[in-house]
Every structure is written in C-alpha cells, then in structure tokens.
Amino acid sequence: MTPGARIAAAIEVMADIEARRRPAPDALRDWGLSHRFAGSKDRAAIASLVYDCLRRRLSASFAMGEEGARATVIGMLALERGMNSEQIAALFSGAGYAPPPLSAQELDSLANGWERLGKAPMHVRGDFPEWIGPSLLRGFGDEAAVLAEMHALASRAPVDLRVNTLKAEPAKVLEALSWMGATLAPHAPAAIRLPPPPDGRGQSLQGEEGFVRGWFEVQDEGSQMAALYSGARPDQTVIDLCAGAGGKTLALAAMMQNQGRLLATDVDGRRLSAIYDRLDRSGATCVEVRSPRGRWQPGGPEPLEDVAGQADLVLVDAPCTGTGTWRRNPDAKWRLRPGGLAERVKDQQVVLARAAGLTRPGGRIVYITCSLLPEENDEAVARFLQSHPEFTPAPLAETSFGRPGHERSGGALQLTPARTGTDGFYVAALARA
Numbered sequence: 001m002t003p004g005a006r007i008a009a010a011i012e013v014m015a016d017i018e019a020r021r022r023p024a025p026d027a028l029r030d031w032g033l034s035h036r037f038a039g040s041k042d043r044a045a046i047a048s049l050v051y052d053c054l055r056r057r058l059s060a061s062f063a064m065g066e067e068g069a070r071a072t073v074i075g076m077l078a079l080e081r082g083m084n085s086e087q088i089a090a091l092f093s094g095a096g097y098a099p100p101p102l103s104a105q106e107l108d109s110l111a112n113g114w115e116r117l118g119k120a121p122m123h124v125r126g127d128f129p130e131w132i133g134p135s136l137l138r139g140f141g142d143e144a145a146v147l148a149e150m151h152a153l154a155s156r157a158p159v160d161l162r163v164n165t166l167k168a169e170p171a172k173v174l175e176a177l178s179w180m181g182a183t184l185a186p187h188a189p190a191a192i193r194l195p196p197p198p199d200g201r202g203q204s205l206q207g208e209e210g211f212v213r214g215w216f217e218v219q220d221e222g223s224q225m226a227a228l229y230s231g232a233r234p235d236q237t238v239i240d241l242c243a244g245a246g247g248k249t250l251a252l253a254a255m256m257q258n259q260g261r262l263l264a265t266d267v268d269g270r271r272l273s274a275i276y277d278r279l280d281r282s283g284a285t286c287v288e289v290r291s292p293r294g295r296w297q298p299g300g301p302e303p304l305e306d307v308a309g310q311a312d313l314v315l316v317d318a319p320c321t322g323t324g325t326w327r328r329n330p331d332a333k334w335r336l337r338p339g340g341l342a343e344r345v346k347d348q349q350v351v352l353a354r355a356a357g358l359t360r361p362g363g364r365i366v367y368i369t370c371s372l373l374p375e376e377n378d379e380a381v382a383r384f385l386q387s388h389p390e391f392t393p394a395p396l397a398e399t400s401f402g403r404p405g406h407e408r409s410g411g412a413l414q415l416t417p418a419r420t421g422t423d424g425f426y427v428a429a430l431a432r433a
Ligand SMILES: C[S@@+](CC[C@H](N)C(=O)[O-])C[C@H]1O[C@@H](n2cnc3c(N)ncnc32)[C@H](O)[C@@H]1O
Pocket: 241, 242, 243, 244, 245, 246, 247, 248, 249, 265, 266, 267, 268, 271, 296, 317, 318, 319, 320, 347, 350, 351, 354
C-alpha cells in the first residue's frame, strides 16, 4: 500500500470507531479481515496511525476546527508526527487510493489552528475526557501540572523489560538486545528499555532467545518499581492477591530469591491461567497458584483460608481504571465512563477488605493501582483506613532509586510518565497493628 492509501485506511478505521463506538482493536481487526491484500507492515502502520489519532483526538479536531475522522487524522499528522502542510498535502494527493486533496479550509486550519488550540479548554489541550478534569486538578494541583502530566500520558511509551534475576544479569540481556537499542532504564535496577520505534510499531520479542529462556519479561519500569516498594523478602509469606497474568508475582519471586512462600490468586481463574507458562519460563518455583473455583465472590469460599491472618505482606495490585496506562492504550481514555470509575472504586474496597483478613498482626498490605485518579488512590486508602482502624499508613520499602514520584499522603507515592518516565502507578503501604 502507498503511504496515502494507509492514511485513507486510517480515516476509514477512525470513522468506524467514532460511528459505532467500537474498541480500536476490533475496528482494526475487521478492517484487516475485509482488506486481505494488506500485508502485516501495512496493518501495523495503519494501527499506529489510528493509535496516534486516539492520543490526540480532541486537540487534533479542535485545531482543525471540525470533528470527524478525516480532520482528526490531518490534525494528528501535524500535532503528533510534526508534519508540515506540504508533507500532509503530499499524502492527501487524491491519486490511486490516497484520500482527496486538502480543501482550502483544511489548509487554512493547518496554518492557523495551533493558535486556536492555545485557547482551548484544559481537557482539549490535554486530550482527556472532560469529566475527569476535577479529579486531575485535585491530584496534581493546577492546570499547568495537569497539562504536563497529560501531555506525557499522550506520548508513545517505550517497551520496558524486567531482567529475571533468577536466571540472568542485566548486562547479559543488554548485550543480547543491543541490536534493538536496549539501554538500562533510569530507576529500577533490573529494568531495560527499548526505544519506541519512530513509526510506533513495536518489535516482537517472543522469538528472542532471552525471552524463550526466561531471562526477561515485558514489564513497565513503573510496575517493577511498585513491586520493589513492597519490600518482599525471602523469609516471608507473601500473597499476591490480584495476580492476574502474574507480572508482579514474577517480580516478587525474584525479590524473594525464589525462597519463602509466595501465594498467587485472583478473583478470576481464567486471568490466572497465563501465569503457569510464565512461571515455567522464569524458573520461579516458590510460587503456589491458588485458582478460585469459578469466580471468587465476597462471602464465598476463600481459596487462601488456610493462610488467613498469616501473611507478612499482601500485595493488592487492585482492579482500576488503568488511567496510568493511557500511553499504551489511548483507546481506553475515550471509553472510560463515570460508572466504570464508580465500579472500580467499589471493587477496590472489596479487595482491600479481603487483604485485611489475610494479613497477620504486624504485617502489611501494599496497595497498588495503575491509576492517576485520587478516587482510586489516596481516597480509596483513606476510606479503607476508616473502616479498618487496625491498619495505619506505613513507609514504603527503601530502594536504590529513592522516591522519584509525586509524594502522596501517608507516605504513598504516585509515579507518572511526566515525573518518572513510567506508566502511572500509585503505591501505598498499610501496616496492621
Ligand atoms: C491490575 S490487574 C492485576 C495485574 C497483575 N497483578 C500483573 O501485574 O500483571 C487487577 C486484577 O485484580 C483482579 N481482581 C478484581 N477483584 C478482585 C478481588 N476481589 N480479589 C482478587 N482479585 C481481584 C482482576 O481479576 C485483575 O486480574
């Protein structure tokens, strides 16, 4: 496909996403199925254009002075990809499968739209849903701080890896992946970073020898830092209560040097199923996976009943809106609704109450979200502490990389793309009397 034909395809997919309010992956998959001539490089390039549009959805159409897929794509090419009018006009040539040429109005918007954008409301300039504006202001203080955070959150994310120290040293993985431009990430000692490729297409790692041999896992540096702040130790009984596919479980097993007792469970047994292969590859043998029968319900049988009140540390990597991961998943920001946030806030109290019952006197809960919203972070912790007076805020574990995030109440920490160059993570520790 020509570059212009890829642009036309991206306009088509964006129009589908807008008209039918569909998730981007579904719209992209359907486009691929009905255009089988498109090769894998074409499909990846189209996906990258669509994701860049979703990053800049509001600002791109505001600058262009009109809504719709075509305006969003044109505005995105200027805003996100830094193209000038001539470069964009060359793509919109009207020749072959390229989209029709730019109108006089579109050329005018390309020349003058940026001035207009400077006067746009905060949520347009920051490309986020208007209704979360008050929460972001509460979390970050003022408009300039919110915009700095949201601009960083709209950018493309690098791919981060966690070196599995049970099997390899960072130097070995750095050498194996030097051809991809791998470097050490700035904070977590076992974090390696691959730069985002210029057109946004990620490299496949599954075929790499180091991946197959379990030398590394893909894990954002912020997620690695959050696990390290838990301070899990080899002599402890640790529960990973929301283990999902096991990203944090594997990090905890490495911190515990494959010793002690590490129990992993989740409300949803299907989500846990991916953990088994990952555990095999990583060589983490200290992990006991406890799958619930069906979906765990509050008041239902507790698969961890035998360790109730015994854990030194319960890690709660809580279900949340995922607002901190919008760099990787810009589609999600336009799909978030107030009702969705309210549901997650309820889930967080349920899971924290469950964690409380598993923690021994003198033990700790470490509460983590990948959210930037105070409702799911400080405010969720405050609510839990009110209903569980036996818990009090406790310091996070000391680390070699200090506390580069935003300080939060009670010694908690908020990591963000603007502050730490990671996904957004919140981490708080709560000690049981
Ligand atoms: C953020 S994800 C976990 C990601 C995982 N820890 C990782 O690092 O890859 C949150 C998980 O919490 C689980 N969850 C939701 N409510 C729960 C509950 N009451 N008890 C345990 N897990 C729960 C969800 O099924 C989901 O897998």
